[in-house]
Amino acid sequence: xxxxxxxxxxxxxxxxxxxxxxxQYRKLIAAEPSLDPGFTSLMGFYLGxxxxxxxxxxxxxxxxxxxxxxxxxxxxxxxxLSLTSPGVQIFDxxxxxxxxxxxxxxxxxxxxxxxxxxxGLAAIAPQTPAAAAKELERGVRRLGLKGAxxxxxxxxxxxxxxxxxxxxxxAAALNVPIYLHPNTPPPAMIGxxxxxxxxxxxFGFAVETALHMLRIVVAGVFDRFPRLQIVLGHLGEALxxxxxxxxxxxxxxVAANRYPGVKKLERKPSEYLKENVCVTTSGMAWExxxxxxxxxxxxxxxxxxxxxxxxxxxxxxxxxDGLPISEADKKKxxxxxxxxxxxxxxxxxxxxL
Ligand code: CA
Numbered sequence: 001x002x003x004x005x006x007x008x009x010x011x012x013x014x015x016x017x018x019x020x021x022x023x024q025y026r027k028l029i030a031a032e033p034s035l036d037p038g039f040t041s042l043m044g045f046y047l048g049x050x051x052x053x054x055x056x057x058x059x060x061x062x063x064x065x066x067x068x069x070x071x072x073x074x075x076x077x078x079x080x081l082s083l084t085s086p087g088v089q090i091f092d093x094x095x096x097x098x099x100x101x102x103x104x105x106x107x108x109x110x111x112x113x114x115x116x117x118x119x120g121l122a123a124i125a126p127q128t129p130a131a132a133a134k135e136l137e138r139g140v141r142r143l144g145l146k147g148a149x150x151x152x153x154x155x156x157x158x159x160x161x162x163x164x165x166x167x168x169x170x171a172a173a174l175n176v177p178i179y180l181h182p183n184t185p186p187p188a189m190i191g192x193x194x195x196x197x198x199x200x201x202x203f204g205f206a207v208e209t210a211l212h213m214l215r216i217v218v219a220g221v222f223d224r225f226p227r228l229q230i231v232l233g234h235l236g237e238a239l240x241x242x243x244x245x246x247x248x249x250x251x252x253x254v255a256a257n258r259y260p261g262v263k264k265l266e267r268k269p270s271e272y273l274k275e276n277v278c279v280t281t282s283g284m285a286w287e288x289x290x291x292x293x294x295x296x297x298x299x300x301x302x303x304x305x306x307x308x309x310x311x312x313x314x315x316x317x318x319x320x321d322g323l324p325i326s327e328a329d330k331k332k333x334x335x336x337x338x339x340x341x342x343x344x345x346x347x348x349x350x351x352x353l
Contacts, residue, residue: 007331008077010338013282013305015084018106038184059309063110082149083123096125108143133170146342147176152183160219177229210237236279243270280305285316
């Protein structure tokens with residue numbers, strides 16, 4: 001790994017999965033293929049025998065040699081790991097709670113062996129909000145994890161439903177972020193996406209996750225938990241592009257009292273999206289939207305991510321390396337923003353090399 005760089009590359013949205021959970025996915029697809037067509041399509045593919053699927057999954061379960069070699073080859077100093085989508089959120093509540101614990105123990109084990117190279121986010125089971133809050137607390141306090149990952153909807157339900165708010169309460173109290181990662185659109189939404197193969201990372205992920213994020217904003221979650229921080233991948237799932245129109249229309253809707261469920265917020269929607277949300281560059285190695293996100297949200301709120309092993313394209317690092325921004329801002333993008341948002345502690349350039 002090059003040691004002459006004035007920053008470390010920390011990749012903030014990198015997936016893993018214990019073999020046990022992949023086995024449970026397989027079982028679920030075989031037993032209930034119509035439970036969630038998006039899940040069956042996505043995991044049915046990645047658990048299949050195509051060369052791409054086999055390659056991705058061989059990397060997915062590894063928290064050692066393979067992953068470290070790939071990181072070294074691409075100059076990634078540290079990965080912030082999270083259980084792959086849809087996490088445990090596809091399972092029934094009891095299975096989900098037990099597999100979240102299993103996944104977090106597996107992750108903590110991997111981090112313990114390579115503490116300079118890995119950090120991680122806790123998998124939680126929103127199906128049982130109290131257990132999810134408890135597992136987040138165990139993950140942070142006992143396992144040293146740095147936040148939680150929620151893979152968007154949980155069996156068609158969204159976190160803006162107040163029954164889930166104890167998860168936000170726990171994250172705010174622990175001062176850790178929630179990474180709101182994509183999931184395939186739920187059964188009620190997926191039809192028009194699936195017909196044209198647009199359900200996954202190509203587009204459906206972003207539409208569904210952006211919807212989830214906006215539901216959280218307009219439900220007033222950040223008025224109730226002003227310190228709560230949420231991290232979005234894929235440069236904010238296109239939301240930074242929409243801020244002006246969202247503010248304009250939200251103000252008009254509230255003034256017209258058009259929807260009983262839409263209430264006035266303490267701030268404009270865009271203000272929450274700028275002050276309670278950070279975004280990562282996962283899967284978006286493209287200069288114009290990275291610069292745009294930095295200009296709209298601020299350079300302190302855009303973090304680097306690769307989206308390994310799904311989008312492991314070594315050349316993509318060069319795009320971020322080559323951005324026309326100052327070295328100081330590049331260090332924020334690659335290193336110090338992640339250290340701040342995930343409380344990693346300063347690693348120093350030499351620390352992990
Ligand atoms: Ca991802």
